[in-house]
Structure formats: structure tokens, C-alpha cells
Amino acid sequence: MARRLDVDRSDEVSAALLADLRSMITSDRVLADGPDHVRSVTLFNGAVDIRPAVVVRCGTTGDVQAAVRAAREHGVPVSVRGGGHDFWGRALRPGGLVIDLADMRGVRVDADRRVATVEGGALSSGVVAAAERAGLTAVTGTAGAVGMVGLTLGGGYGPLTGRFGLAADNLLGAEVVLADGSRMDTDAEHESDLFWALRGGGGNFGVVTSARIRLHPVPTVVAGTILYPISQAPRVLADLAEILQGCPDELTVDVGLLPGADGAPVVYVAPTWSGNLDEGAAENGPVYALTRLGTPSLVDIGRTTRSAGLAATDAMFPVGRMGAIRSRNISRISGSITDVLVQGAQAFTSPFSAILLHQFHGAAARVPLDATAFGRREPHQMAELISLWEKDADITVDDDGEARHLRWVEQLHAALEPFSLPGGYVNFLGPETPDQVARSYGPNTERLLAIKSAMDPDSVFVGTPLPNDAQGTASTTV
Structure with missing residues (x-):
């Protein structure tokens, strides 16, 4: 039975916890x-x-088993750090024990079976890089710095969703x-409820x-970026909505305002x-059709590796900026x-924020x-509303500091509510x-x-909040 933590004895418990851990795990x-x-x-x-x-x-x-048992014995809350990319900071808990998996990032690829076995701390970039060396790829999100396991457990939208699922x-x-x-092993035939x-x-x-994940023989894709002036947004997004309704599985399109x-x-x-x-790179094909929605200010489309795309997103969103996120699902x-x-978009409070669908x-x-x-x-668009700013760098004496960036994302989140499907991306x-x-x-x-x-x-x-459950409040908001 886990011991209840007495706040007045927190220093004593911490010392005892450290001693207990160091008796089981390399100091x-x-x-x-x-x-x-x-x-x-x-x-x-x-x-x-x-x-x-x-x-x-x-x-x-x-080590993980010992850490979990020690935390339970000493009544200390547990959190798990994989990539540490979660906006809400759920890799940490106040006064808690962090199970940091940064030293467990190994990836083993079985090319014949098209399966990768990835350790709990593996980053998406590491998984894709290992798969590419075998002529394969993994289904990931858009950023390489995101932990592969955490992404997968919550769902995992990404540029291969249309063809291979989440x-x-x-x-x-x-x-x-x-x-x-x-320790428990789980798959479709063993401990299937947990799986x-x-x-x-x-x-x-x-x-x-x-985790064991399925790989796919598409290390190279046709991908890139097309930019249109904001003045063309009504026409561009209206025509794009029609294209997305009949989109082939092989084409998945992110769209947004930056x-x-x-x-x-x-x-x-x-x-x-x-x-x-060849079909993807054809001037009359479905990819280049997206360059004719209006008059683009930039077209940068070509054959590329998945790893290059992940690195490009990481460069857009570097570690360390202040941030907050909200999300909605919309049908179209x-x-x-x-x-x-x-x-x-016209009300962006920072040059680093983004609206992504x-x-x-x-x-x-x-x-x-x-x-x-x-x-x-059912088919939908998941809206990712990101407020990002440099600490103090874009704050003047005439504004109210970081609160304005939070207000922006909250107001946009509220404005989308009447058009949104129930729930959201956990x-x-x-x-x-x-x-x-x-x-x-549901x-x-x-x-x-x-x-x-x-x-x-x-x-x-x-890890993430569950319905009818107060556990999400254990995370600290930004």
C-alpha cells in the first residue's frame, strides 16, 4: 500500500526517497x-x-520498475518524460518523481517484417532516421522532437494519416x-484491453x-510549402475545402495561417x-493543383525524405519559447x-504563433x-491553436505582458466553439x-x-486528462 505524504515531513520523505532509489538504481x-x-x-x-x-x-x-515502486512507497506523485514536448508540462509534477526516459531512445528495425521496436524515450526523428536507413518510414506527427510513444498513445495526427492511419x-x-x-507485455492477443x-x-x-510499431516502404515523399497572401484566404480556403473532401489517401494536407x-x-x-x-511530382497532379488555388507568394515542392520534413518543423518551433495551446475539431x-x-491571424500577438489545421x-x-x-x-480537421512568444522580448511598457498572448489563444478558441465538433485531441x-x-x-x-x-x-x-476524472488538474497550466 502506498504511503500518504505528510506535507510537514516532505524533506524527510525526500531524503528517504533518494536513499531508497540510490539503493536500487545507479546513484x-x-x-x-x-x-x-x-x-x-x-x-x-x-x-x-x-x-x-x-x-x-x-x-x-x-530502473523504471524501481522508480515506480519507490514513488508509491513514499507517497510521491509520478510523471514520465519522453520527449518533453507537451505544452502543458505533464512530464513534471510538483514535488514529484520524474521517470526520465532520455537514456532509453534505442530503435531497432526489422526490415523484413517492417517493424520497429522503439524504447520509451525515442524521439520521432530518431525512429524515422532509423527506418529510412532500411528504406522504410514510420507514421509520426509533423515534428521530430516529439516523443514517439507519447504521440502514439494520444493518437498521433501526421502527414501519413490518410494512407496509413494515426x-x-x-x-x-x-x-x-x-x-x-x-511489467506487462500487451498486444492484440495478450492483455487486449490494455492494448x-x-x-x-x-x-x-x-x-x-x-513499443513495436508498423513501418511502411515510403521513405521519400513529395512535400513542401505553398504560401498565399492573407487577402486571398477566402478563395484559397474555399477551394481547398472542396479538394480535401475528395482527397486521395496518398495526399494529406496541413493548412494554416502563420x-x-x-x-x-x-x-x-x-x-x-x-x-x-512521379504522380506526386507531376505538374498536372494532385499536389501541384494546390499551387493554383490563387496566386502564391511561395511554392517550394519537391521530393524529400520524411526526416527532412520533421527537421524543418523543429526549426520553426525551437525549444524554450513561452507557449500555450488550445485545440478544436471542425468537420470542414x-x-x-x-x-x-x-x-x-490578423490579431496575432507574436511573430511565432500559428494556426494549423x-x-x-x-x-x-x-x-x-x-x-x-x-x-x-469521421473525416475532420484538427485545429491546433498555438501561442508562442519570447520571454520579455516582445513586451513593452504599454501592454500587460504575457497575458495578452494567452488572451489571444483563448479568444480564438472560444470563437471557433460554435463551429466545432464535440471533444478534441487529447x-x-x-x-x-x-x-x-x-x-x-464519445x-x-x-x-x-x-x-x-x-x-x-x-x-x-x-498522462492526459480522462473524461469524468479530475486527474488532469494535477498538471500546471502555462
Whole structure:
């Protein structure tokens, strides 16, 4: 039975916890201070300010098991750091124990079976790089610095969604350390309830120390960027909406509004073609059709590797800026939604913020709703509303500091509500949006919560907020 933490004895408990950990795990992997500790608690979002008590730099599954058992014994909250890319800072918990998987980033590729076995801390960039060396690729999101396992557990939208489904749809099995410190292997035939929950239910059921994922023989794609002036947004987005309705599986298109080089917002269209490369590169093909929605100010389309695309996104969104995120799902881009998006772009409070729409269609939309925990399977656009700013750099004596950046994202989030589907993408939802959390899993909610109750009745793991559950409030907002 886990011991309850008495606040007045927190220093005593911390000392006892450290001693306990160092008796089971190599001492230099148990960090309470110093440069390695600072690196472990420094996340992608510079606005996160959470002080855990101890970090355990795990090197093996056994280290993870020991860390979980020690945290339970000493009544200390647990969090898991994979890539540390979550905007809400859920890799850390106040006064808690961080299971840092940065030393568990190995990727082993079985080219014949087209399967990769990835350790719990592997980054998307590392998985794709390893797969490319075998002439394959993995289904990831758009950024390479994101942890592969965390992305997958929450769903995983990305540029291959149309052809191969979500990252979660490509999960074949996992090794999981449970809340009692025991180890469990799960796949479609073994502990199938847990396997079902891991595909979209978030990191709420244990620490995934390794995962097996399906790979695909498309290391090279036709992809790139097309930019249009904001004045052309109504026409461009209206025509694009029609194209997306009949989009082939091989073409997945991200679209958004970004601050341009001159400060004026631009319409951003980012296609990825994963089919026949000659067809994708043809001037009369479906990719180049997206360059004729208006008069583009930039067209940069060509054959490229998936790893190059991930690196380009990482360069756009470097580690350390202050940030906040909100999300909505919309069925399609309509005129009313275009008006809201354009008004939001014209009100950008920072040159680093962004409005991005990720297309969900094709193979992902053909998976039965009850086949995985992921809660929405009809075609839609997932809107990612990102407020990013440099600390103090763009704040003057005439404004009210960082609050204006938060107001911008909240106001845009509220303005999209009348046009949005229920729920949202759980990887981007936090305690500020309980109404969306409550409706994110639809008819899968009851089964998901039953599995949570069976696997982790004390809610040791709080990777993402679950419906009808207060665990999301354990995360600190930005």
C-alpha cells in the first residue's frame, strides 16, 4: 500500500526517497539537483515552471520498475518524460518523481517484417532516421522532437494519416510498467484491453518502456510549402475545402495561417504525397493543383525524405519559447470558419504563433470507432491553436505582458466553439478545457474508464486528462 505524504515531513520523505532509489538504481541516475537535473526538467515550453522533487534517468525497464515502486512507497506523485514536448508540462509534477526516459531512445528495425521496436524515450526523428536507413518510414506527427510513444498513445495526427492511419493505428504491441511496478507485455492477443486503451487513451495506464510499431516502404515523399497572401484566404480556403473532401489517401494536407516575414499573416498549405513519386511530382497532379488555388507568394515542392520534413518543423518551433495551446475539431473549412481564422491571424500577438489545421481522412477514418480508444473517426480537421512568444522580448511598457498572448489563444478558441465538433485531441487538451475532455472519447468513454480503474485504480499515471476524472488538474497550466 502506498504511503500518504505528510506535507510537514516532505524533506524527510525526500531524503528517504533518494536513499531508497540510490539503493536500487545507479546513484548518478538519481538526480535532485545539478546540471543533469536542470536539463531533465527543462521542457519544450519555456512557460512551464514545475519543480519535481527528484528525477530518475532510467536506463532499463528495471530502473523504471524501481522508480515506480519507490514513488508509491513514499507517497510521491509520478510523471514520465519522453520527449518533453507537451505544452502543458505533464512530464513534471510538483514535488514529484520524474521517470526520465532520455537514456532509453534505442530503435531497432526489422526490415523484413517492417517493424520497429522503439524504447520509451525515442524521439520521432530518431525512429524515422532509423527506418529510412532500411528504406522504410514510420507514421509520426509533423515534428521530430516529439516523443514517439507519447504521440502514439494520444493518437498521433501526421502527414501519413490518410494512407496509413494515426500513429496509434500502427502500434503493434508494448512493454508496460504498471502502477504496482510489475511489467506487462500487451498486444492484440495478450492483455487486449490494455492494448486497446493504449491506442488513443493517453499515458494513463503505465510507463511504456518499449513499443513495436508498423513501418511502411515510403521513405521519400513529395512535400513542401505553398504560401498565399492573407487577402486571398477566402478563395484559397474555399477551394481547398472542396479538394480535401475528395482527397486521395496518398495526399494529406496541413493548412494554416502563420505570421509572414513582413509581419502580415499568410495562408500556409503543406501537402505530403506518399504515393507514386512521379504522380506526386507531376505538374498536372494532385499536389501541384494546390499551387493554383490563387496566386502564391511561395511554392517550394519537391521530393524529400520524411526526416527532412520533421527537421524543418523543429526549426520553426525551437525549444524554450513561452507557449500555450488550445485545440478544436471542425468537420470542414467553411466560410464562417475562414472568417474566424483570418480574424485570429490578423490579431496575432507574436511573430511565432500559428494556426494549423491537420487533415484526418482516408485510412484513419476507416478504422471502426470501437477498434481503439481514439474517440473520433469521421473525416475532420484538427485545429491546433498555438501561442508562442519570447520571454520579455516582445513586451513593452504599454501592454500587460504575457497575458495578452494567452488572451489571444483563448479568444480564438472560444470563437471557433460554435463551429466545432464535440471533444478534441487529447494530446492538446488540459485542465483549462474540461468540457472538451468530457466528450473526447464519445462511446469509448465507459470502456476506457473501466480499464483505467482496473489497471490503475489509484490514478498513479496522469498522462492526459480522462473524461469524468479530475486527474488532469494535477498538471500546471502555462
